[in-house]
Amino acid sequence: MTTPRIRNAQAYKLAPEQLKAMMALEESFRDSGLEAELLELIKLRVSQINGCAFCLHMHSSDLIKLGVDPMKLHVLAAWRESGYYSARERAAFGWAEALTLVSQTHAPDSDYEALRAEFSEEEQVRLTYAIGAINTWNRLAVGFRFAHPIEQVRAAA
Template sequence: MKRVNIYNTQPEAYHAIFAVEKYVKESNLQPLLEELIRTRVSQINGCAYCIQMHTQSALKAGESTERLFALTAWRESTMFTSEERAALALCDEITHISNSGVSDDTYTSAQRYFSDEKMAQIITLISLMNLWNRIAVSTKIA
C-alpha cells in the first residue's frame, strides 16, 4: 500500500525537523554517544531504516560491532561506560515515556555526568529520533 511521502507532500515539516537536526549537529555531543542514542531509540521503536542508518554511522565514527550488538542489552552489558549507561537509561525512559515518565533516579543519574546544556541536547536528540522513527515507521520509508 502506498503511503504519504511527507517530504514531497509537506516539505515545510521536513525543513522544521532539519532545523532541529542542525541544532543537534552543532551541539557538542560526542559523535559515538549521539549514534548510540540514535540507534537505541530506533531499536526500541522498531525502525529498521534508522537502525541501519545509525549503526553504519556509528561504525564510521569508530564504534565497535561488539558494542552495537550488545546495545539491545546495554543494562546487562559491561561494555558501556557509566556516562553512556546514564544516557541510555534516559533514552529508554523518554522513548517509553507513556509507561511511567522519566524517573527521578534516571534523571539524577544523568545529571551526574551531563551539564544542563548537555541534558537539553540529549533530551532534544532523543525526542528528535522518536519523531524520525514515527515518520519512518508510519509511512514505511524503507
C-alpha cells in the same frame, strides 16, 4: 517486508517546511557539544525500542562509519548487562529509554539522577531534544513504513 504507505522522498516533498525544520534541528546537534558517537548510539537505541528498521539501518551504518566497535552495536539492546558502555552512555541510554517509553515510565527520578550525574543542565536539555527528534523520525518511518535500502534492493529484484 512491509509495503510503504508513503515513501520517504514523497513524505518529505509533501511537507518541505517540516523537513527543513527537522534537518535544522539535526544540524544543531552537530554543534551541541554532545559527542557524535553518543548521539548516534542514542538514535540507534531509541530506534531499537521503536522497531524502526529504516533508522536502525541508517544509524548502525553511521556508527560503523565513525569507527565504533561493531560489538558495541550488537549488544546495545542489552546495555544494562554489558561492560562496553561508559557511565555517561549508560545515563543517556536510561534517559532515552525513559522518555521513549514515557507513558510507561513517567521519566523516573532514578533515571534523571543518573543523567544529572553525567551531564550538565545544558547537555541534559540538548540530549532531550535529540531524543525527541529521533522519536519523531521513528514515528514518520514506522508510521509510513519507509523501506530501508536493503528492502529497496529486494523490491527492485
